[in-house]
Amino acid sequence: MNRGGTTFWIGAILFLAAAFAMTQLIGNQYPFFACYVILQFIVLAIAWNVLGGYAGYVNFGTSAFFGVGVYTAVFLFKSIGAPLVVQIAAAAIVGALMGFALGLLTLRMQGIFFSIATIALTIVIETAITNWRYVGGAAGIQMQQPAPMAPFTSYVQMLFFVQALLVVLAVAISRYIQNSWIGRGLQALKDDELAAECTGVPTLRLKLLACVISGALMCAAGAPAAMYLQYADPSSAFNLNYSVSVLAMSLIGGTAHWAGPIIGAILLGATQQLLTVTISSEVNVLILGVMLVLFVVGAPEGIIGLIRKARGNRGEGEA
Amino acid sequence: MMSPEIQTPEAKTSEAQPPLLRISALTKKFGGFTALDNVSVDIRPGERFGLIGPNGSGKTTLINCISGAFRTEPGTVTFGGEDITRLPPHIRTRRGIARSFQIPRPFRSMTVAENLMVGLDFAGRADEVVSAGRERDTMMSILTRMGLASKADVSTAKLSQVELRKMELARALATHPKLLVSDEAMAGLSNSEVDEVLDLLMSLAAQNITIIMIEHIMQAVMRFSDRVMCLEAGKIIAIGKPEEVMANPRVQEAYLGT
Amino acid sequence: MFSLDLLQDALVSGVLLGCFYAAVSLGLSLSFGLLDVPNVAHPAFLVMASYGVFYLNDKFGVDPLLAGLLITPLLFVFGLVAYRLYYETFEKRGSDAGVRGIAFFFGIAFIIEVLLILQFGVDQQSVTASYIGKAWRIAGMRIPYRLLVAFAVAAGLTILLTLYLSKTFMGRAIRAVAQDQEALRLMGADPIRIKQWAFGISTAVLGISGALLIIVAPVNPTLDRSYIGRTFCVVVMAGLGSMSGTLVTAIILGVVEAVVLTMFGASWAPAISFAMLLGVLAVRPQGLFGRRS
Numbered sequence: 001m002n003r004g005g006t007t008f009w010i011g012a013i014l015f016l017a018a019a020f021a022m023t024q025l026i027g028n029q030y031p032f033f034a035c036y037v038i039l040q041f042i043v044l045a046i047a048w049n050v051l052g053g054y055a056g057y058v059n060f061g062t063s064a065f066f067g068v069g070v071y072t073a074v075f076l077f078k079s080i081g082a083p084l085v086v087q088i089a090a091a092a093i094v095g096a097l098m099g100f101a102l103g104l105l106t107l108r109m110q111g112i113f114f115s116i117a118t119i120a121l122t123i124v125i126e127t128a129i130t131n132w133r134y135v136g137g138a139a140g141i142q143m144q145q146p147a148p149m150a151p152f153t154s155y156v157q158m159l160f161f162v163q164a165l166l167v168v169l170a171v172a173i174s175r176y177i178q179n180s181w182i183g184r185g186l187q188a189l190k191d192d193e194l195a196a197e198c199t200g201v202p203t204l205r206l207k208l209l210a211c212v213i214s215g216a217l218m219c220a221a222g223a224p225a226a227m228y229l230q231y232a233d234p235s236s237a238f239n240l241n242y243s244v245s246v247l248a249m250s251l252i253g254g255t256a257h258w259a260g261p262i263i264g265a266i267l268l269g270a271t272q273q274l275l276t277v278t279i280s281s282e283v284n285v286l287i288l289g290v291m292l293v294l295f296v297v298g299a300p301e302g303i304i305g306l307i308r309k310a311r312g313n314r315g316e317g318e319a
Numbered sequence: 320m321m322s323p324e325i326q327t328p329e330a331k332t333s334e335a336q337p338p339l340l341r342i343s344a345l346t347k348k349f350g351g352f353t354a355l356d357n358v359s360v361d362i363r364p365g366e367r368f369g370l371i372g373p374n375g376s377g378k379t380t381l382i383n384c385i386s387g388a389f390r391t392e393p394g395t396v397t398f399g400g401e402d403i404t405r406l407p408p409h410i411r412t413r414r415g416i417a418r419s420f421q422i423p424r425p426f427r428s429m430t431v432a433e434n435l436m437v438g439l440d441f442a443g444r445a446d447e448v449v450s451a452g453r454e455r456d457t458m459m460s461i462l463t464r465m466g467l468a469s470k471a472d473v474s475t476a477k478l479s480q481v482e483l484r485k486m487e488l489a490r491a492l493a494t495h496p497k498l499l500v501s502d503e504a505m506a507g508l509s510n511s512e513v514d515e516v517l518d519l520l521m522s523l524a525a526q527n528i529t530i531i532m533i534e535h536i537m538q539a540v541m542r543f544s545d546r547v548m549c550l551e552a553g554k555i556i557a558i559g560k561p562e563e564v565m566a567n568p569r570v571q572e573a574y575l576g577t
Numbered sequence: 578m579f580s581l582d583l584l585q586d587a588l589v590s591g592v593l594l595g596c597f598y599a600a601v602s603l604g605l606s607l608s609f610g611l612l613d614v615p616n617v618a619h620p621a622f623l624v625m626a627s628y629g630v631f632y633l634n635d636k637f638g639v640d641p642l643l644a645g646l647l648i649t650p651l652l653f654v655f656g657l658v659a660y661r662l663y664y665e666t667f668e669k670r671g672s673d674a675g676v677r678g679i680a681f682f683f684g685i686a687f688i689i690e691v692l693l694i695l696q697f698g699v700d701q702q703s704v705t706a707s708y709i710g711k712a713w714r715i716a717g718m719r720i721p722y723r724l725l726v727a728f729a730v731a732a733g734l735t736i737l738l739t740l741y742l743s744k745t746f747m748g749r750a751i752r753a754v755a756q757d758q759e760a761l762r763l764m765g766a767d768p769i770r771i772k773q774w775a776f777g778i779s780t781a782v783l784g785i786s787g788a789l790l791i792i793v794a795p796v797n798p799t800l801d802r803s804y805i806g807r808t809f810c811v812v813v814m815a816g817l818g819s820m821s822g823t824l825v826t827a828i829i830l831g832v833v834e835a836v837v838l839t840m841f842g843a844s845w846a847p848a849i850s851f852a853m854l855l856g857v858l859a860v861r862p863q864g865l866f867g868r869r870s
Binding site for chain 2: 181184185187188190191192194195196197198199200201202203204256
């Protein structure tokens with residue numbers, strides 16, 4: 001356990017070092033544009049998995065949290081010219097509060113009712129933002145990137161590195177949850193809420209906690225997006241495609257382990273980047289849908305499950 | 320309420336020892352249907368208490384009210400002197416009320432050991448949760464007592480019926496219960512398995528765990544219980560020594576009637 | 578800005594619209610309400626049916642309602658296949674069907690959306706028929722014929738389906754399977770076959786519903802998203818599985834939408850059904866006249 005922890009943190013530091021080195025060595029902007037999106041999806045998928053994977057509550061409201069993150073940043077930037085760090089921190093707080101509210105409102109609902117409620121929440125918030133003139137309304141709003149901070153030469157490179165930091169933060173949180181009593185409690189309530197409650201698990205409080213963490217991470221991941229695109233509008237910030245992509249990434253990667261959503265996000269995110277450039281964005285959504293259906297039907301435990309099965313078949317000894 | 324002057328010797332001992340669980344004037348309705356109708360009963364510490372009654376008589380409803388799955392409107396539940404009527408199930412579990420389910424409800428994605436760890440993590444004794452090593456020891460000793468030691472790392476999805484029943488009792492034990500409610504833990508088991516589970520419950524009772532046993536298998540109830548209560552249509556129709564309750568004509572009628 | 582005339586207009590068009598909402602929700606009331614299938618793809622099936630009607634109307638000049646009837650058998654078979662697939666992969670396996678079942682239908686909905694975009698493009702499409710574009714003037718109001726047609730057909734469809742469920746053998750069996758699957762098995766009927774049949778009916782109804790959808794207004798491939806709110810709002814509010822309840826709550830939704838539209842403007846329209854749905858779910862997760870599980 002302890003050795004795994006050391007390995008994990010060494011890996012995280014290496015990852016950040018590599019990301020930083022990239023920003024210093026590569027002059028071409030395109031890789032950063034592409035990788036930023038993948039990193040953003042990794043954070044979103046991990047955040048989704050905290051509630052959807054560990055606790056078994058299928059959240060279709062990823063786009064609601066993402067969009068609120070975007071617009072928190074837009075609002076703070078427009079009103080007081082807040083720097084990026086403040087935008088992200090504020091988005092995380094708003095996301096946590098929103099997760100808490102969502103939890104209170106919906107966690108007594110079971111299964112599909114919860115899912116439908118999260119879609120409903122998305123549309124309601126999107127509509128409210130659409131009618132909010134100050135942040136641009138339906139037409140959207142232009143964002144002027146300020147000069148990047150010290151070691152970075154372009155703003156996109158800086159955003160890329162910031163998103164890489166968020167990835168490490170998200171992975172660390174999700175890994176901690178999985179290995180701690182929180183994860184065990186969530187898994188228990190996912191299997192059987194009444195039995196969990198009768199075994200001492202404070203199910204409502206744990207679910208609220210999962211909602212808060214998941215919401216904070218999602219909003220934080222969304223906050224830099226406005227600056228990244230230099231533009232924000234409600235119909236793309238709250239696009240249901242985010243919800244489905246993120247859900248698909250987690251399910252395809254596998255929800256039982258923190259690494260699952262990462263694998264899924266890298267796989268699907270990279271495929272999307274490739275397809276959007278080479279063929280069309282429609283085909284890329286089609287492939288997303290097809291893969292989602294194929295995986296939930298054929299490999300319900302995702303890629304992580306496939307790997308475990310392959311290992312189990314080779315030599316029963318699995319740790 | 321009896322006045323102190325006319326107390327029997329038996330009542331005196333129960334006065335010295337306040338009831339572990341007191342249910343007073345409990346009523347539970349579902350829509351227009353009254354599942355429990357003004358039920359009051361005291362369970363003494365260390366008692367082996369049998370709960371019988373035909374299907375739909377309110378036994379499981381009563382357990383759900385004790386464990387907190389249902390909220391009750393009129394009526395109170397007191398445990399160890401504390402009013403727990405409004406406490407959610409997980410707090411009751413931490414206070415010392417554990418239960419098994421009529422149809423086993425294991426955490427299916429976990430192994431037997433992990434099932435127990437949930438109980439230890441969330442309701443176990445603080446000194447044992449502190450170190451992972453102690454936790455594992457406690458868990459293994461419970462599994463050994465239940466005869467499940469060899470199944471520790473087996474997925475609950477692969478257990479047989481009797482193993483599932485034992486696993487549920489083991490998981491309940493992991494929460495350090497003062498009161499264990501066993502809801503038909505012997506249903507669907509063979510005769511030898513019934514004896515096995517009954518012996519387990521007896522041994523738990525010998526370790527000073529109060530047990531409420533709901534059962535349809537009459538020999539088991541007779542052998543196990545200090546006291547038996549019979550419910551019918553949400554009302555107590557008889558309570559007392561097992562032989563007395565069995566001899567009660569209303570009990571016999573209720574059972575033959577179904 | 579706001580007058581009694583406008584309110585009257587809103588009420589009348591709300592009732593008409595409400596009946597139309599009932600027609601597009603009936604199928605979901607069957608599949609989700611009675612059978613507990615988390616069919617979030619229902620609105621996507623609906624839009625797909627609309628495009629079927631559009632195709633027949635555009636290519637061969639078939640009347641939209643007739644076109645809806647023509648594609649009904651296809652949709653029925655489609656429903657049979659879809660349920661079989663769902664049953665074999667999720668219900669039969671039992672545990673954890675919830676999470677993956679919902680994801681499954683969501684994936685299907687997305688696939689349908691994209692296929693429609695690839696085939697027909699993202700633009701709005703509409704149908705032509707003699708009753709589209711004209712209006713009936715009465716008492717100072719102008720009621721479009723297309724809404725009247727939708728109203729009449731929707732009412733007829735609701736009555737037909739209610740009769741089917743209460744009077745025919747198969748209909749009663751469907752209601753029985755929703756109540757107690759075990760009892761039905763004991764009587765020697767195969768509950769899975771009955772559920773499959775019921776799911777087939779729930780998609781077959783979409784032939785006419787889809788025709789109404791494209792008669793009432795032009796459709797585009799992502800229209801299903803706003804109908805997730807409307808259809809689930811209606812079905813959940815109705816209390817799962819009640820056909821007459823579906824009609825009542827659909828009319829409530831129609832009127833509320835029409836009134837809000839008149840008072841606050843079209844930009845709030847998408848949120849109305851979803852907000853009502855959220856409200857209902859928060860207060861009474863089992864629906865207003867909910868059935869107890």
